[in-house]
Amino acid sequence: MASQVTILGSGTCVPSLTRNPCSFLMQTGGENLLFDCGPGTMRRLLEVGVSIMDISHIFLSHFHPDHSNELAAFLFALKYPAPAAQKQPLTIVAGQGFRSFFERLKKVYGRWIVLPPDLFSVVELDTKDADRHNCTAFGIASMPVSHRPESLAYRIVDADGKALVYSGDTDVCDGLTDIATDADLMICESAFPDDQKADGHLTPSLAGKIAQTAAVRRLVLTHFYPACENVDIEKQCRSTYSGPIVLARDLMTLTL
Ligand SMILES: [Zn+2]
Ligand SMILES: [Zn+2]
Numbered sequence: 193m194a195s196q197v198t199i200l201g202s203g204t205c206v207p208s209l210t211r212n213p214c215s216f217l218m219q220t221g222g223e224n225l226l227f228d229c230g231p232g233t234m235r236r237l238l239e240v241g242v243s244i245m246d247i248s249h250i251f252l253s254h255f256h257p258d259h260s261n262e263l264a265a266f267l268f269a270l271k272y273p274a275p276a277a278q279k280q281p282l283t284i285v286a287g288q289g290f291r292s293f294f295e296r297l298k299k300v301y302g303r304w305i306v307l308p309p310d311l312f313s314v315v316e317l318d319t320k321d322a323d324r325h326n327c328t329a330f331g332i333a334s335m336p337v338s339h340r341p342e343s344l345a346y347r348i349v350d351a352d353g354k355a356l357v358y359s360g361d362t363d364v365c366d367g368l369t370d371i372a373t374d375a376d377l378m379i380c381e382s383a384f385p386d387d388q389k390a391d392g393h394l395t396p397s398l399a400g401k402i403a404q405t406a407a408v409r410r411l412v413l414t415h416f417y418p419a420c421e422n423v424d425i426e427k428q429c430r431s432t433y434s435g436p437i438v439l440a441r442d443l444m445t446l447t448l
Contacts, residue, residue, distance in 0.1 A: 193307060194352065194354075194447050194448055195218060195219060195220035195350040195352070195356070195447070195448040196218070196219045196220075196222075196344045196445055196447055196448065197216055197217070197218050197219075197356065197377065197379070197412075197445065197446045197448065198216060198217045198219075198290040198443065198444070198445045198446075198447070199216050199412075199414065199440045199441065199442055199443065199444045199445075199446075200217055200233055200236035200237065200240070200442065200443075201214050201215040201228075201230050201232065201233065201236060201419040201442060202212045202214075202414045202415070202416060202440035202441055202442050202444075203258075203415070203416060204258055204311050204383065204415055204416070204440075205257065205258040206417060206418055208382070208418070210441075210442065211294075211416060211442055212229025212230060212231070212232040212233070212236055212255075212442055213231050213232060213233075213257075213258040213261070214228040214230045214258055214259045214414075214415060215227065215228045215229055215230050215233040215236065215259075215300075216228070216379065216414075217237065217240065217242060217356075218307075218348060218356060219242075219328060220330050220348070220351070221350065221351050221447075222328070222366065222398065222442050223248045223249070224242055224246045224247050224258070224339045225246050225248065225249045225250075226249065226250045226251070226328075227250075227251045227253070227346065227358050228251070228252060228253055228260070228327035228360075229250055229252065229259070229260055229261070229262045229263050229266060229297060230257075230258045230259055230260070230261060230262060231257075231258070231261050231262050232262070232320070232434070233266070234262060234264045234265065234266060234269060235337070236442065236443070239443060239446075240443060244266060244270060245270065245277070245278060245279060245280065245315075246270055246280070247282060248281070248282065248283065248320075248399050249283045250283075250284045250285070251268075251285045251286070251332070251364060252262070252284070252285070252286035252287070252290065252345055252429070253343060253344055253345070253346070253358065253359075253361060254287065254339060254340045254343040254360055254361060255286075255289075255290075255293055255340065255342060256340065256361065258413045259360070259361070263284075263297070263411070264297055264300075264304075266306050267303050267304075267305040267306075267307060268305055268369050269280070270307060271293065271304075271307075271370065275332070276445060278307060278311050279311075280321065281310070281311045281312065281334060282283055282298065282307065282311065282312055282313075283312075283313045283314070283315060284312075284313075285314075285315045285332070285335070286315075286316065286342065286344070287316070287317055287319040287336070287341075287342035287344045288316060288317070288318065288319035288341070288342050289316075289341065289342045289389070289442060290314065290316045290444075291314060291316050292307060292343065293376070294314060294387050305324060306332070306430050317344060318334075318336075319342055319344065319417065323335075326402025330348050330349060330350050331348070331349045332346060332347065332348050332349075333346070333347045333349075333371065334346050334347070334371075335347070335367040335368070335370060335371035336367055336403075337359065337360060337361075337362035337365055337367055337368050337395075338362050338363040338364070338365040338367075338368075338392070339360065339361040339362045339363060339392045340361075340392075341361055343362060344360060345357065345358060345360055345362065345367065345368055345371050345372075346358045346360070346371075347371045347372075349376065350354055350448060352448075354376045354377075354448045355374065355375045355376050355377075356376065356377045356378075356379070357371055357375040357378040357379070357408070358370045358375070358378075358379045359372075359378070359379065359380040359381050359394075359399075360381070360384065360389050361381050361383070361392065361415065362381060362392070362393075362394065363392050363393060363394065364394065364398055364402065368390070368402055368406075369402050369405050369406045370406075372402065372403065372406035372408055373406045374406070374407055374408075374409075374436075374448055375406065375408045375409065375412050376409050376410065377409070377412065377446065377448055378403055378406070378408040378410070378411050378412065379409075379412045380391060380394065380399040380402070380403065380411060380412065380413060380414070381394055381399070381414060381415040382394055382396045382398075382399045382413035382415065382416065382418070382425065382429070383395075383401060383412065383415050383416070383417050383420075384417055384419055384420065385419055385420055385423045385425070385428065386398075386428045388419050391410060392445060393415075395428065396425045396426075396428035396429035397428050397429060397431050397432045398432075399411070399413055399429060399433075400428075400429040400430070400431065400433030400437075401432040401433070403433050403435065404417060404432055404433045404434065404435075406441075408433075408435065409435060409436075410435060410436045410446075411429070411432075411433055411435060411436070411437050411438070412438045412439075412440050412446065413425060413429060413437065413438070413439055413440060414440035416439075416440075425439055426439060430445070
């Protein structure tokens with residue numbers, strides 16, 4: 193069966209009734225992979241009929257709260273109903289500093305967020321260079337991008353050889369073009385309109401330019417701040433990218 197991607201949050205830190213903070217679900221080879229875990233992610237998973245118990249991996253792009261804030265609540269919820277609610281192991285994959293980030297979370301929440309060692313592991317990827325983490329049902333590579341010291345973009349290749357790339361938050365950088373090269377689907381941040389470029393973020397035309405240079409086959413723009421709602425984001429992206437453009441909406445599903 194072809195891999196599927198469901199947008200759980202196409203928004204930002206700004207509260208919105210239609211756009212949750214960042215997260216998406218990838219279903220591939222019988223596994224459910226979560227990318228980022230902003231506030232409201234668990235509710236969105238319920239809305240698409242996926243239990244938190246079914247998530248095998250959480251990949252974090254970086255530690256900003258709109259991408260990571262539901263993590264503690266997620267781990268706590270895996271304990272209910274006690275004992276031994278969680279059945280399948282969960283792996284959290286993130287950039288450099290995640291172990292320290294997680295130790296500090298544990299100082300706040302203690303055993304509330306500690307899962308049995310046979311059901312929980314952490315993988316800290318290299319943020320200085322490209323890195324690779326191999327799983328049975330899929331392959332994943334990461335690349336440092338320009339936003340925060342721990343920021344990573346991810347590339348997941350499924351069993352059919354189809355490649356999905358997720359930018360996380362980033363400004364223009366060569367690493368993003370490298371990891372996106374020949375991707376079948378790229379989920380790329382496009383935080384602000386072309387005339388409101390912010391440091392550490394992309395605009396529609398910049399995201400399009402990266403996707404065009406990398407020969408991405410289909411581009412999904414996401415992470416829309418409210419300023420994006422009243423402008424023609426697709427038109428701005430079309431000025432630099434000639435392939436199919438999708439503007440992310442919460443609960444939208446795409447087939448890889
Ligand atoms: Zn950020
Ligand atoms: Zn963000």
